[in-house]
Amino acid sequence: MAKIKDVAELAGVSVSTVSRVLCNGPVSDKVRKRVEAAMAKLDYRPNLAARRLRSQHTDTIGLIVSDIRNPFFTAVSRAVEDEAYRNGMRVILCNTDESPEKEAMYLKLMREERVTGVILAPTRHSVAALDPESLGFPVVMIDRTPAQGDGDAVVLDNRRAAAQLVEHLLAAGYRDIGGLFGNTSSTGAERHAGFAEALTHAGLPSPARFVPPSVEAAEAAVTAWLAEPDRPRALLISNGIFLLGAVRAIKAAGLCLPQDLALAGFDNEVWTSLIDPGLTVIEQPVDEIGRSAMAMLLARLEDPARSHRHVVLQGKLVARGSSAPLRQR
Amino acid sequence: MAKIKDVAELAGVSVSTVSRVLCNGPVSDKVRKRVEAAMAKLDYRPNLAARRLRSQHTDTIGLIVSDIRNPFFTAVSRAVEDEAYRNGMRVILCNTDESPEKEAMYLKLMREERVTGVILAPTRHSVAALDPESLGFPVVMIDRTPAQGDGDAVVLDNRRAAAQLVEHLLAAGYRDIGGLFGNTSSTGAERHAGFAEALTHAGLPSPARFVPPSVEAAEAAVTAWLAEPDRPRALLISNGIFLLGAVRAIKAAGLCLPQDLALAGFDNEVWTSLIDPGLTVIEQPVDEIGRSAMAMLLARLEDPARSHRHVVLQGKLVARGSSAPLRQR
DNA sequence: GACCGCATTGAAATCGATACCAGTTTTTGT
DNA sequence: ACAAAAACTGGTATCGATTTCAATGCGGTC
Numbered sequence: 001m002a003k004i005k006d007v008a009e010l011a012g013v014s015v016s017t018v019s020r021v022l023c024n025g026p027v028s029d030k031v032r033k034r035v036e037a038a039m040a041k042l043d044y045r046p047n048l049a050a051r052r053l054r055s056q057h058t059d060t061i062g063l064i065v066s067d068i069r070n071p072f073f074t075a076v077s078r079a080v081e082d083e084a085y086r087n088g089m090r091v092i093l094c095n096t097d098e099s100p101e102k103e104a105m106y107l108k109l110m111r112e113e114r115v116t117g118v119i120l121a122p123t124r125h126s127v128a129a130l131d132p133e134s135l136g137f138p139v140v141m142i143d144r145t146p147a148q149g150d151g152d153a154v155v156l157d158n159r160r161a162a163a164q165l166v167e168h169l170l171a172a173g174y175r176d177i178g179g180l181f182g183n184t185s186s187t188g189a190e191r192h193a194g195f196a197e198a199l200t201h202a203g204l205p206s207p208a209r210f211v212p213p214s215v216e217a218a219e220a221a222v223t224a225w226l227a228e229p230d231r232p233r234a235l236l237i238s239n240g241i242f243l244l245g246a247v248r249a250i251k252a253a254g255l256c257l258p259q260d261l262a263l264a265g266f267d268n269e270v271w272t273s274l275i276d277p278g279l280t281v282i283e284q285p286v287d288e289i290g291r292s293a294m295a296m297l298l299a300r301l302e303d304p305a306r307s308h309r310h311v312v313l314q315g316k317l318v319a320r321g322s323s324a325p326l327r328q329r
Numbered sequence: 330m331a332k333i334k335d336v337a338e339l340a341g342v343s344v345s346t347v348s349r350v351l352c353n354g355p356v357s358d359k360v361r362k363r364v365e366a367a368m369a370k371l372d373y374r375p376n377l378a379a380r381r382l383r384s385q386h387t388d389t390i391g392l393i394v395s396d397i398r399n400p401f402f403t404a405v406s407r408a409v410e411d412e413a414y415r416n417g418m419r420v421i422l423c424n425t426d427e428s429p430e431k432e433a434m435y436l437k438l439m440r441e442e443r444v445t446g447v448i449l450a451p452t453r454h455s456v457a458a459l460d461p462e463s464l465g466f467p468v469v470m471i472d473r474t475p476a477q478g479d480g481d482a483v484v485l486d487n488r489r490a491a492a493q494l495v496e497h498l499l500a501a502g503y504r505d506i507g508g509l510f511g512n513t514s515s516t517g518a519e520r521h522a523g524f525a526e527a528l529t530h531a532g533l534p535s536p537a538r539f540v541p542p543s544v545e546a547a548e549a550a551v552t553a554w555l556a557e558p559d560r561p562r563a564l565l566i567s568n569g570i571f572l573l574g575a576v577r578a579i580k581a582a583g584l585c586l587p588q589d590l591a592l593a594g595f596d597n598e599v600w601t602s603l604i605d606p607g608l609t610v611i612e613q614p615v616d617e618i619g620r621s622a623m624a625m626l627l628a629r630l631e632d633p634a635r636s637h638r639h640v641v642l643q644g645k646l647v648a649r650g651s652s653a654p655l656r657q658r
Numbered sequence: 659g660a661c662c663g664c665a666t667t668g669a670a671a672t673c674g675a676t677a678c679c680a681g682t683t684t685t686t687g688t
Numbered sequence: 689a690c691a692a693a694a695a696c697t698g699g700t701a702t703c704g705a706t707t708t709c710a711a712t713g714c715g716g717t718c
Contacts, residue, residue: 001440001465003704014668019706028666045440049381050704053673058378067407074403078396081424090438093422095410109419111330111374136330247603271600274576332674343698348676355696379674382703 002042011038022046052114061297062110062118064094064103066185066213070241071269072286073121076142079290080119087298089116098184098213100125111136117297124184138300140293144186145310152300154293154311158187161282161315162194162236165264168280168317169234170202173326174262178232180221180242183210191238191266207232211242218245226253226261233262234323240267247275263322266315277321285313331371340367351375381443390626391439391447393423393432395514395542399570400598401615402450405471408619409448416627418445427513427542429454440465446626453513467629469622473515474639481629483622483640487516490611490644491523491565494593497609497646498563499531502655503591507561509550509571512539520567520595536561540571547574555582555590562591563652569596576604592651595644606650614642 004022008015011034020027021035038044052058063080065073077093084091092113094106100123110118121143122130132139132151141153162179169177179195182188192208199206209225211217218237222245225231237243243265255261257277265272268283292311300306333351337344340363349356350364367373381387392409394402406422413420421442423435429452439447450472451459461468461480470482491508498506508524511517521537528535538554540546547566551574554560566572572594584590586606594601597612621640629635 001443004706005704015705016668016670016707017666020667023706026666031666045437047382047443047704048441049378049387049443050673051706052378053376053382053675054704054706056673056706068397068410069400069403069407071398071400074398078398078424081397081422090421092419093410095407108374112377114330114376114378244599244603251603269600270573271598271603274573274580274600275604333676334674344675345677345698345700346696349697352676357696360697376674379703380676382705383674383676385676385703 002044003047004044006042007035007038007044010042011035056114058114058116059089060092060113060115061089061294062092062094062106062113062115062120064096064106064110064118064120066098066121066123067095068093070239072143072240072267072284075286076290076293079287080294083291083294087294096123098123107135117301119293119297122186124186127186138297138304140297140300142289142293147186150308152296152308152310154289154296154313156187156282156284156289157312157314158190159194159197161266162191162238163198164315164317165236165280165282166195166198166202168319169236169262169264169323170198171325172262172323174234174323175204176230176233177204177206177236178225178234179206179208179236179238180218180225180246181208181210181238182213182242184213188238195236213239213241215241215245215248218242219249220245222246222249223252226250226255233326235261235263237263237265240265240269240272243267243269243272243279243281247279257322258324258326262324262326268316268318272318273320277324280320280323281318282315283318284315288313331373332376333373335371336364336367336373339371340364387443387445388418389421389442389444390418390623391421391423391435391442391444391449393425393435393439393447394450395427395452396424397422399568401472401569401596401613404615405619405622408616409623412620412623416623425452427452436464446630448622448626451515453515456515467626467633469626469629471618471622476515479637481625481637481639483618483625483642485516485611485613485618486641486643487519488523488526490595491520491567492527493644493646494565494609494611495524495527495531497648498565498591498593498652499527500654501591501652503563503652504533505559505562506533506535506565507554507563508535508537508565508567509547509554509575510537510539510567511542511571513542517567524565542568542570544570544574544577547571548578549574551575551578552582555579555584562655564590564592566592566594569594569598569601572596572598572601572608572610576608586651587653587655591653591655597645597647601647602649606653609649609652610647611644612647613644617642 004015004018008018013031018035021032061084068074081091096103103123103126115137117138119140119142122141127144127146145153145155181192196206209221211221237246257263264280266282268281272279272281333344333347337347342360347364350361390413397403410420425432432452432455444466446467448469448471451470456473456475474482474484510521525535538550540550566575586592593609595611597610601608601610
């Protein structure tokens with residue numbers, strides 16, 4: 001593949017001049033045209049590795065999530081990538097599967113890549129232990145965040161959202177409300193907090209169960225729970241993955257929504273509106289989360305000294321049939 | 330950030346020796362330990378840009394798809410990434426949105442990155458015009474492929490799969506079968522071919538419509554079609570995105586599956602089993618597609634001279650209630 | 659006509675690693 | 689114990705670009 005020296009020779013100029021053409025430096029029109037002709041003729045493309053080495057900026061950001069197949073992260077990723085490419089940056093995507101080891105490995109990789117910055121959905125482990133300062137690049141956390149509130153982050157108002165769901169269920173007349181939460185992320189803990197708070201405030205118990213982040217785990221937990229004699233009358237499900245497992249369990253148990261059981265959860269995935277009678281969910285502003293995270297990262301790069309901030313976005317309650325008001329009998 | 334020279338000085342050896350430690354070259358245990366201690370002390374991480382420039386291999390592959398939010402591509406991407414990282418390679422992900430311009434831009438970018446190879450779901454435009462030889466890196470196509478069969482590719486047996494769905498519908502007693510296909514990919518064309526062939530073979534007409542690749546377009550097309558007096562009695566839908574639009578249109582029209590309309594489509598997305606009465610679909614072996622594509626790329630890199638090949642995978646018919654046998658009346 | 663300033667251009671250093679070659683030490687064989 | 693082979697180590701060129709600094713040419717001014 002042609003390199004800058006070949007272009008320079010063909011155009012009869014020095015490599016410096018070709019470089020200037022590349023970077024819109026000061027070059028006379030006549031020379032610029034000659035150089036551009038030579039570049040076209042050789043089908044020249046600059047070598048990004050060389051450019052990055054010399055210029056010391058990689059224009060690359062890392063995006064570390066638990067699993068791109070989780071539609072929430074899929075949507076966020078797409079928004080991040082669009083925003084990144086729009087700003088002339090590239091994205092390296094990594095899936096941790098909630099494993100702290102994988103996460104640590106990918107963070108190391110990020111250092112080797114000399115990334116400009118990282119957008120990270122931290123595992124529960126790292127959210128506590130991670131020192132963003134020591135990493136050598138700025139980090140914006142998404143979805144999950146350390147409680148004490150340092151560092152940059154874009155998150156949902158998880159407590160409020162969970163409380164909103166509880167209030168919605170209470171208003172619909174339900175009293176025995178159970179909650180299913182993830183045991184690996186701070187998100188699950190926060191949603192549980194909002195859930196428990198709202199029920200306690202109403203003078204009700206707040207039975208909760210915690211499971212690892214997989215459809216199967218959620219399905220098994222809900223199946224077991226529904227088989228118990230004093231099973232809840234309504235369930236709050238902490239994310240879209242669990243929701244899928246919950247619906248499977250409910251179908252398998254032959255229960256009807258909402259007559260036998262009310263259901264409300266997180267993540268407005270496409271199918272939640274399609275299954276009868278429609279699932280009540282909190283919709284997260286996924287595009288906005290991705291865009292904000294990227295914007296935040298760019299702002300931090302612009303001004304490394306600016307104070308850390310948390311952007312807390314509100315979810316939107318989408319009420320559907322699965323939480324229809326309890327009929328009096 | 331520390332560089333190799335710093336490590337060398339701290340360890341009291343030459344940079345060459347440090348480099349050898351890095352690359353598992355021949356180094357005495359004593360020196361290796363000293364160097365490793367120095368690396369640990371300095372928290373040294375090699376600069377990948379420098380390494381790539383010098384070694385002339387980037388260990389990076391490009392993955393170019395239309396939209397990562399399409400669950401088919403999500404799943405394939407994840408498989409590709411896992412396989413790539415397992416082989417010490419990195420992945421650059423790009424979304425073309427079926428735009429030939431974006432695709433061309435990303436292919437240019439791939440050249441600048443000096444990628445080792447590319448896995449590409451080509452737009453209809455490039456599937457015809459693309460000359461993989463001229464790109465400077467090997468390409469494995471997925472999902473879509475040029476008809477004439479040159480180049481490496483991993484695809485579904487689309488004709489057969491579509492024919493299978495048609496045969497399934499015929500066996501269930503349906504006769505007026507319509508098909509909805511994408512107008513931007515070769516996949517749509519092939520599935521249409523299989524669809525038309527199977528119906529023609531049965532002596533039946535094969536009414537088909539073609540739409541751009543979006544949920545909205547599919548929804549609008551199906552809504553319009555269902556409003557016509559001689560609307561089909563069964564629909565074959567060419568992919569998971571369209572299937573979503575179709576289900577929305579059917580629900581909006583107040584039609585019941587399968588009494589009012591039978592439905593069969595592609596892509597066994599999670600929700601297809603959840604909505605009543607379950608959607609009949611062709612399941613694509615998404616993990617296998619991703620893994621095979623990566624394996625194929627690695628094999629091609631190993632032996633650039635080996636003959637091109639197409640891996641054609643069979644889909645699996647998953648029969649559900651949406652295509653239940655037509656009751657006699 | 660000498661001098662200054664501006665706009666261009668080129669030469670050479672540099673980014674941080676690896677590759678190659680040569681030199682030195684250690685091991686092995688007899 | 690000596691020669692030959694093997695193992696290890698260091699110096700330097702190099703990858704392909706950008707960056708810095710110096711040189712050149714040209715026009716205008718006094």
